[in-house]
Amino acid sequence: MAVEQRVAERMAKDMKEISISEFFEKNRHLLGYENSTKALITIVKEAVDNSLDGCDEAGILPNIVVTLKQIGVDRFKIVAEDNGPGIVESKIPFAFGKMLFGSKFHRLKQSRGTQGIGISGAILYSQLTTGKPAKIISSTGGKIHEFELMIDTVQNEPSVASHITHTNKERWHGIKIELEAEGNYIERYQSIPEYLRQTAIANPYAHIVYNGPNGTLKFDRTTNIVPKQPKEIKPHPYGIELGILRRMLAMTRTKNLRAFLMRDFTRVGSRSAEQIFRLAKLESSRKPKSLDAEESERLHKSLQMVKLIAPPTNCLSPLTEQLIENGLKKELNAEYFVAVTRPPSVYRGNPFQVEVGLAYGGDLNPNSAAILYRFANKVPLLYHQSSCAITKSVEAVDWKRYGFQHPNSSVPVGPLVILVHFASVWVPFTSEGKQAIATYPAIMKDIKLALQDAGRKLAKFVRQKKQARDKQLRRQLFERYIPELAGSLSKLTKKEKNSIISNLEEIIKAGGSRISESKKIKKEKEE
């Protein structure tokens, strides 16, 4: 046998499937566990994100309690409990002990989690660093189920160590998860308190209690209104990929192309459908499954050429301008607040919506770089700021136009906080750890537009403020010389000095405002 053949056969013998858990066990940094400080934050984040999603889903006002206790030099016990709908008994082991398992991946609807990786990743990290099982306690209102489980990484299946049930007289529902993990605890900058503080800004209807190693932090709810639950939608034809279209054609339950377009997509009416068929040179009565490669491609091209209205917004749950302003006002002592919610847009068939909030002046440091709060589907992003589409969009805006210093390829300098919320049925994160948004051009464009819109409003305020100050200065200057001037005029004209003074004061007031008005108009024309 030739050497190549022997090598090929040896390699063939070694070839096998790799379980997704084994993959993330080796690549735990992809999930946010590259160091023990970040690990603790990631665990808390995964638990809290799931709790908020669960409560949203059931329309429950969230009550979340997170407890973190140091139990060794570099070891912590983390407990997170919510009052959500809970998980039915049979699914508990899989929801926590199997990766790529969940209810949110296959639907188009805004939610915090989607991947079915987050919380099982936390359990994976826990067992990797401490060798101990996780404890999951849950009830949907009936019996309380208590599981101790680990992940069998070779199989990517839950391995249940124990399962006991408790009676539930109080009809408690929710999830409580207890983990031990290696960690390092900090409270400043990128930290659990900071993550919870920003979470509270974007989720003011949540009540969150944090029992940390140095005491308790409470984030009270500032509203009792649960945001309207977003609706699941069909994909929008814009930006849908040919490969996805072909799979949809092969798997649809519809009998003809007309029904396929109108039922399996959003925003295709009968008139648009007719237009598409004309462009694609296809009969509307054709069976979807019967289209060959070339015909599918024609259909695909035509879908992009027809004018369709934007996707419905009810699959999205924006923060709203009001809430952004309130959230910033609660946290920051600034002079001016402005928020902008853009109309929804589409990338790769996925609807998304961008919101921006700015806080300016007051206690904010005028000489430091602007502070950036990034959110994706109401979840604060604390890491990987420099590789995030939000940061790159902030850097790409010309902040000098709005009166800020703006060093090349960085954020502007000034007394400014910039909040950006990206809401989408599918957030394209740069890694499974979900800390930065990928730089898709369609997304960057919308973030920039929102920033510019808010920037213009802020600039107007700053300008008016500056004009008011200038006017004030001018007036003070004139006023200082009025008595002297009036004295001279009085001698020349033989009129009474006091009436000259009040006349001069009148002139200054009127002239000042006339000047600033005309300047303002000129400046706006320049923009």
Added chain:
Amino acid sequence: MAVEQRVAERMAKDMKEISISEFFEKNRHLLGYENSTKALITIVKEAVDNSLDGCDEAGILPNIVVTLKQIGVDRFKIVAEDNGPGIVESKIPFAFGKMLFGSKFHRLKQSRGTQGIGISGAILYSQLTTGKPAKIISSTGGKIHEFELMIDTVQNEPSVASHITHTNKERWHGIKIELEAEGNYIERYQSIPEYLRQTAIANPYAHIVYNGPNGTLKFDRTTNIVPKQPKEIKPHPYGIELGILRRMLAMTRTKNLRAFLMRDFTRVGSRSAEQIFRLAKLESSRKPKSLDAEESERLHKSLQMVKLIAPPTNCLSPLTEQLIENGLKKELNAEYFVAVTRPPSVYRGNPFQVEVGLAYGGDLNPNSAAILYRFANKVPLLYHQSSCAITKSVEAVDWKRYGFQHPNSSVPVGPLVILVHFASVWVPFTSEGKQAIATYPAIMKDIKLALQDAGRKLAKFVRQKKQARDKQLRRQLFERYIPELAGSLSKLTKKEKNSIISNLEEIIKAGGSRISESKKIKKEKEE
């Protein structure tokens, strides 16, 4: 039924497994397909990396031909062929049409690919953007097998459209892959030619031909020696995680702890084993499976406390200092070249080795930021430079000590090319697209040490060059005044002018070298 229960049951019904192919279909940016320019580069990279790995594995001098042809406005046909060992018939569909499938994931040995994701990712992107199957032709020397296949993303299984066989009179072996994909072609900066050029630097034994849209590029091999094939090793006890240790204890075939430590790990001899057992207060005759959680933890701690020699280097295949210098000399017209290969080190139980090459002066621009070539297991990294451990290490070194300008948190400025090669049995990439190395502290530390070592050598050269120039200038200055001075001295002393001139010249020569010697010693002490 309470609302929570209804919601929980509805959610339970929606819960299901997510296939890894579906996951990457939605998250194709994780694999390097976030835009159509990068997509073409990624496809070529995945094919070439696999070809080089295959040839290495069989000890074959690689002949690789890549052809890229534009066949539509934004559509390309990519063909990549090698002379490697090929893949046995039964495994072809899985190696190309199933994600997380491969021979390299479970072993500890340096190779370019490891994840079993790369080439199937290219096929996934191809079918997503064109809806067309990929063609795979392979032989191990017997019959030639030709497959047309796609990936069934719902199942993560290959879907074979056709399979035909050809006779193979010439006993060809290798793999040829043909894909169509959406793309955008460029030839500058981050591009296919640049990727191949850097690949040729790190793989001088490979012959690579590239038939691009604008003509043919040839990269001839500069050596006929295939690097020694690295050996598979057992894990090293340093940095191994408790969870992994517990799994190893549960799954080992050894009968007692003594055999477990000595056979399932590298670098544990009988003396180290005894030491470990003493520290862990465990009997060496204990059955590995019998250890409880607490005992495993004691064993784990003790493993980290015993002094063990570094892991064997034969699992790694460094470029070598010689090859780095040759590679840089071939590509760059510089004045001075230096290379440093560090001794191997360990992170999380994985051996790794860092190499650095510097090229200085000559045609390199003295006023621009240093150019950085990053390599991981001989593969050039073109993207995500700012988030890579290599870049962060370069930024963290104090280049001012080596005579360079060094703006805060960026690369140094000067006529400098910095090449860094990170070789490991497991490279912790920041995403599946494998373009940047995660910032593990142990890795950053070793890269910095290698950079500092090379930096000191370079600084010595730069200093000597500067001293030589200073000396030269000094001499020229003195020499200009010697005749005049000698004339005056001659008049004063009544000695012959010419002999005074030659005496003065002697003094200048000796004095010059004495001065520069003492300066040199002083400077080195400062370091």
